[in-house]
Amino acid sequence: MTKELILLAHGDGGRLSREIVETLFLKVLGNRYLEALDDGALLPKRSGRPVYTTDSYVVKPLFFPGGDIGMLSVFGTCNDLSVMGARPEFLSCAYILEEGLEIETLRRVAASMAEACERAGVKIVTGDTKVVERGKADGLYINTTGIGYLRDGIHLSPARLKPGDRVLVSGPIGDHGIAVLAVRERLALSTPVRSDAASIWPLVEKLLDLGGSIKFMRDPTRGGLATVLCELAKSSGHSIEIREDAIPVRDEVRGICEILGFDPLYVANEGKLVLVVSKKGAERALDILCSHPLGQEASIVGEVKEGPRGLVVLHTRAGGRRLVDMLSGEQLPRIC
Amino acid sequence: MTKELILLAHGDGGRLSREIVETLFLKVLGNRYLEALDDGALLPKRSGRPVYTTDSYVVKPLFFPGGDIGMLSVFGTCNDLSVMGARPEFLSCAYILEEGLEIETLRRVAASMAEACERAGVKIVTGDTKVVERGKADGLYINTTGIGYLRDGIHLSPARLKPGDRVLVSGPIGDHGIAVLAVRERLALSTPVRSDAASIWPLVEKLLDLGGSIKFMRDPTRGGLATVLCELAKSSGHSIEIREDAIPVRDEVRGICEILGFDPLYVANEGKLVLVVSKKGAERALDILCSHPLGQEASIVGEVKEGPRGLVVLHTRAGGRRLVDMLSGEQLPRIC
Numbered sequence: 050m051t052k053e054l055i056l057l058a059h060g061d062g063g064r065l066s067r068e069i070v071e072t073l074f075l076k077v078l079g080n081r082y083l084e085a086l087d088d089g090a091l092l093p094k095r096s097g098r099p100v101y102t103t104d105s106y107v108v109k110p111l112f113f114p115g116g117d118i119g120m121l122s123v124f125g126t127c128n129d130l131s132v133m134g135a136r137p138e139f140l141s142c143a144y145i146l147e148e149g150l151e152i153e154t155l156r157r158v159a160a161s162m163a164e165a166c167e168r169a170g171v172k173i174v175t176g177d178t179k180v181v182e183r184g185k186a187d188g189l190y191i192n193t194t195g196i197g198y199l200r201d202g203i204h205l206s207p208a209r210l211k212p213g214d215r216v217l218v219s220g221p222i223g224d225h226g227i228a229v230l231a232v233r234e235r236l237a238l239s240t241p242v243r244s245d246a247a248s249i250w251p252l253v254e255k256l257l258d259l260g261g262s263i264k265f266m267r268d269p270t271r272g273g274l275a276t277v278l279c280e281l282a283k284s285s286g287h288s289i290e291i292r293e294d295a296i297p298v299r300d301e302v303r304g305i306c307e308i309l310g311f312d313p314l315y316v317a318n319e320g321k322l323v324l325v326v327s328k329k330g331a332e333r334a335l336d337i338l339c340s341h342p343l344g345q346e347a348s349i350v351g352e353v354k355e356g357p358r359g360l361v362v363l364h365t366r367a368g369g370r371r372l373v374d375m376l377s378g379e380q381l382p383r384i385c
Numbered sequence: 386m387t388k389e390l391i392l393l394a395h396g397d398g399g400r401l402s403r404e405i406v407e408t409l410f411l412k413v414l415g416n417r418y419l420e421a422l423d424d425g426a427l428l429p430k431r432s433g434r435p436v437y438t439t440d441s442y443v444v445k446p447l448f449f450p451g452g453d454i455g456m457l458s459v460f461g462t463c464n465d466l467s468v469m470g471a472r473p474e475f476l477s478c479a480y481i482l483e484e485g486l487e488i489e490t491l492r493r494v495a496a497s498m499a500e501a502c503e504r505a506g507v508k509i510v511t512g513d514t515k516v517v518e519r520g521k522a523d524g525l526y527i528n529t530t531g532i533g534y535l536r537d538g539i540h541l542s543p544a545r546l547k548p549g550d551r552v553l554v555s556g557p558i559g560d561h562g563i564a565v566l567a568v569r570e571r572l573a574l575s576t577p578v579r580s581d582a583a584s585i586w587p588l589v590e591k592l593l594d595l596g597g598s599i600k601f602m603r604d605p606t607r608g609g610l611a612t613v614l615c616e617l618a619k620s621s622g623h624s625i626e627i628r629e630d631a632i633p634v635r636d637e638v639r640g641i642c643e644i645l646g647f648d649p650l651y652v653a654n655e656g657k658l659v660l661v662v663s664k665k666g667a668e669r670a671l672d673i674l675c676s677h678p679l680g681q682e683a684s685i686v687g688e689v690k691e692g693p694r695g696l697v698v699l700h701t702r703a704g705g706r707r708l709v710d711m712l713s714g715e716q717l718p719r720i721c
Contacts, residue, residue, distance in 0.1 A: 061720075062607030063651075063712025067616075086620070088465040088603065089438030091535065099435070102425030103477035103530060104513045129424040141439035141530045145481070177440045181719065185521055194439060194477045194530035199427065267424065271398025280403075284422070315399075376399025383517065384397075 053152040060146065060180030073152070074176060077159040078142075078166070082174035090174035092139060097198035100135035102126060105192040109383040111158065113232045115224075115243030118191055119158035121319060121385060123165035124248050125270065126195040131253040132266040132322065134205050135197030137169060142193050143177040147186040154188065169248035171195070200257055207285040209264040215331035216289060216351040219252060219322040219344040220245070221297040222274050226316035226381050227305050240301045247320030252344050255337050262330025267323050270385055272376050275314035277323050278351075278361045279375045288360035291351030291373070314363075315376050317384045325353065389488040396482065396516030409488070410512060413495040414478075414502070418510035426510035428475060433534035436471035438462060441528040445719040447494065449568045451560075451579030454527055455494035457655060457721055459501035460584050461606065462531040467589040468602040468658070470541050471533030473505060478529050479513040483522040490524065505584035507531070536593055543621040545600040551667035552625060552687040555588060555658040555680040556581070557633040558610050562652035562717050563641050576637045583656030588680050591673050598666025603659050606721055608712050611650035613659050614687075614697045615711045624696035627687030627709070650699075651712050653720045661689065 058065045075083060082090040106122040127137035142162065146155065166173060173193075224245040231242055249268060256263050265285075267277045274296070282289045298306075298313045306313050320343065326334040331349055338344030361373040394401045411419060418426040442458040463473035478498065482491065502509060509529075560581040567578055585604060592599050601621075605613045610632070618625045634642075634649045642649050656679065662670040667685055674680030697709040 057718040058713070060607075061712060061716065061718060062612055062653075063716075065713065066608075067711070087469060089436045089469050089471070089531075089533075091469065092435045092437055094432075094434055096430075098430055099428040099532075100425045101428055101475060101477060101532065102511050103479045103528070105479040105481050105515045105528060107481060107515045107517050133423060133425050133427065135425070139437060141437060143439045143441040143528050143530070145441050145443060145526055175438050179441045179443045181443050181523070181526075185523060187517070187521060190481055190517075190526070192439070192441060192479050192528035192530070194479070194528070195425075196435075196437065196532070197425075271396075272402075276398055317398075375403070376397060377394070377401065380397065380399075382393040382397060 055146045055148060055150040055152060055180055057148050057180050060178055066178060069178065073156055074159060077156065078163050078173050080172050082172065095198045100130050100133045100197045100199055102129040103192065103194040104129065105190060106385055107190050107383055108229060108385050109187055110233060111188050113229045113244055114241050115228055116246035117158060117161050119161035120165040120246050122191040122193045123162050123169055124246050125319060125385060126193040127169045127171055127248045127250060128268040130195050130197035131250040132268050134203035134257060135199045137171045137195055137197045137250060139196045140171050140173045140193050141175045142173045142191065145186050145190040146178060146180045147188050148180055148183045150188050169250065203257060205265055207265055207281055210285040210287055210325055210353050212287060212353055212355045213328045214264060214325050214353040215328060215349050216291060217324050217326060217334060217347060217349050218274065219338050220346045221299045222318055222321060223298055223302045223306065223313035223316035225319040226384050227302045229384055230381055231305065238301065242301050245318055245320035247343055249320060249322045249343065252322055252338060252341055255341065256334055259330055259334060262327040263324060264327065265325040269318045269321055269323050271317050273315040273317055274323060275373050276376055279373065282361050283359040286358045288354045288356040288362065289351055290354050290362045290364065292364045293366045295348050295350045297346050297348050311380060314373065315380050319385065391482045391484060391486040391488060391516060393484050393516050396514055402514060405514065409492055410495060413492065414499050414509050416508050418508065431534045436466050436469045436533045436535055438465040439528065439530040440465065441526060442721055443526050443719055444565060444721050445523055446569060447524050449565045449580055450577050451564055452582035453494060453497050455497035456501040456582055458527040458529045459498050459505055460582050460655060461721060462529040463505045463507055463584045463586060464604040466531050466533035467586040468604050470539035470593060471535045473507045473531055473533045473586060475532045476507050476509045476529050477511045478509045478527065481522050481526040482514060482516045483524050484516055484519045486524050505586065539593060541601055543601055543617055546621040546623055546661055546689050548623060548689055548691045549664045550600060550661050550689040551664060551685050552627060553660050553662060553670060553683060553685050554610065555674050556682040557635045558654055558657060559634055559638040559642065559649035559652035561655040562720050563638045565720055566717055567641065574637065578637050581654055581656035583679055585656060585658045585679065588658055588674060588677055592670060595666055595670060598663040599660060600663065601661040605654045605657055605659050607653050609651040609653055610659060611709050612712055615709065618697050619695040622694045624690045624692045624698065625687055626690050626698045626700065628700045629702045631684050631686045633682045633684050647716060650709060651716050655721065
């Protein structure tokens with residue numbers, strides 16, 4: 050059987066464009082919004098304030114242990130909405146395809162997006178497909194843009210941080226980055242590392258029930274936990290201290306990081322949550338996290354301090370202290 | 386002076402990512418939504434129903450007479466909202482940059498987007514930047530996704546078409562496609578062809594005042610006027626007849642099409658409108674179009690007919706008839 054391939058004409062808006070929409074996208078991802086085949090989707094009115102976010106996905110390779118570019122493009126955008134306190138609801142999906150891509154690969158990616166949408170409780174309501182010549186685009190790139198609706202009474206902001214607030218992470222860090230790196234570099238691992246790609250909305254939704262004690266949330270993707278904390282320290286006007294021995298890292302992730310000279314603090318995650326909670330609310334937040342499958346290994350990793358604005362200090366396992374700085378120069382390109 | 390170039394690290398979420406956001410994007414495109422530097426934008430509530438659309442732009446070359454990829458990425462997405470009857474209001478903007486791109490080029494593109502936003506009355510409220518290795522992405526690709534709000538009482542749909550309705554276009558067709566082609570193929574033209582890239586919302590807004598007599602609108606981009614009419618004939622269940630001598634085409638566009646073997650009916654436009662209006666409302670719609678600078682050369686080009694569903698018939702200048710079919714096989718790749 051010959052393999053069906055993507056041609057430039059699949060992106061020209063004519064017969065082949067229409068064909069791939071009808072025989073692939075609608076079959077796999079169809080819903081009443083997409084099926085209207087309009088230039089856009091007419092969405093229902095909602096009472097909450099809309100939250101809007103966009104991300105392009107250029108991860109290499111397209112498939113890796115625990116996930117693929119399609120799943121990532123759904124969960125990643127949903128997570129950006131979730132950490133703003135908004136329930137993800139509608140996604141757009143725009144493909145840039147490389148001429149010569151196997152249509153079967155596109156079908157697998159679209160099917161993975163459909164499954165991820167189901168799990169995240171969102172719908173893809175409008176889309177676009179462009180095709181570029183062979184040698185461009187590494188198979189495919191995906192953009193998803195998402196709309197969510199803010200829960201009433203939610204106010205998350207770095208400006209709400211106060212000394213004494215606790216910093217929590219929802220589980221072991223670095224899984225996604227190392228999973229992608231290991232397959233890209235063909236590392237032979239005794240215990241394969243799987244990406245943590247997941248929608249964190251179920252965690253966020255339960256945490257928001259705690260009300261005002263939840264002050265800030267972020268998903269530590271590109272740049273990892275360190276980058277989130279550095280930006281947070283800067284924008285909150287406080288310093289942040291974290292304890293290395295409290296930060297969960299899987300042994301296999303730590304091992305690969307040591308061999309290759311990476312710092313897990315900077316490695317990307319795709320299903321984790323960093324949050325700042327008032328001192329009083331921290332234990333309850335930890336209980337909520339630990340009672341959910343996605344947060345079983347959650348941990349209180351540090352504390353907001355008075356003191357030099359923008360500083361992040363790590364108390365090392367060996368009893369020392371070191372400054373945590375923003376990443377300068379890329380550590381792991383094309384990780385999402 | 387050495388040229389500053391895009392590095393892979395500009396896409397890794399660390400210091401350089403932050404720097405380009407602060408020193409380039411915020412300076413050129415800044416507004417209070419972007420300046421929040423959050424994972425997403427918190428938008429105001431609106432009373433109308435939201436309309437949602439996405440498009441990626443991969444046009445080659447990045448700059449062409451009458452426009453560039455940045456301007457196109459704003460107007461194109463605004464126009465998709467406009468033809469749904471929705472006033473464009475918010476855009477997201479996601480760049481995929483090629484390592485080695487001159488930062489000055491990116492600045493020019495962003496400045497062009499800012500100017501286009503100003504003209505179209507929209508704001509870019511959230512964004513993303515990824516970087517891929519040299520040799521990928523032809524400089525840069527852009528995705529914009531847009532939200533508009535439907536005007537009350539608007540119902541545009543192919544299902545509303547009836548025999549006798551008139552088909553109008555807002556001006557000469559094929560300018561955009563030929564402008565891009567001419568610069569890409571380095572054609573030496575005595576009269577250069579400029580892209581028609583523009584926001585058509587001002588035209589649409591005035592036309593919507595005519596109420597129910599406006600039945601359908603579409604912007605004839607990839608695949609051109611022919612593709613819009615073929616899809617419309619199919620989805621409306623009617624046939625459409627058009628007259629070649631009524632379809633405005635600039636002499637220079639017609640000339641290049643003849644030399645290169647293109648049919649202007651299939652060439653892309655980026656600032657034109659195709660609409661179907663009741664027989665009774667057609668002259669008023671034409672007056673509205675002609676009284677606006679964007680529609681001065683508007684024309685009634687055809688009519689909806691009973692009769693075989695999906696058929697589009699062209700009455701040629703020479704007095705013959707031919708079927709207009711959907712494009713099969715690409716005519717002009719990478720045109721938007």
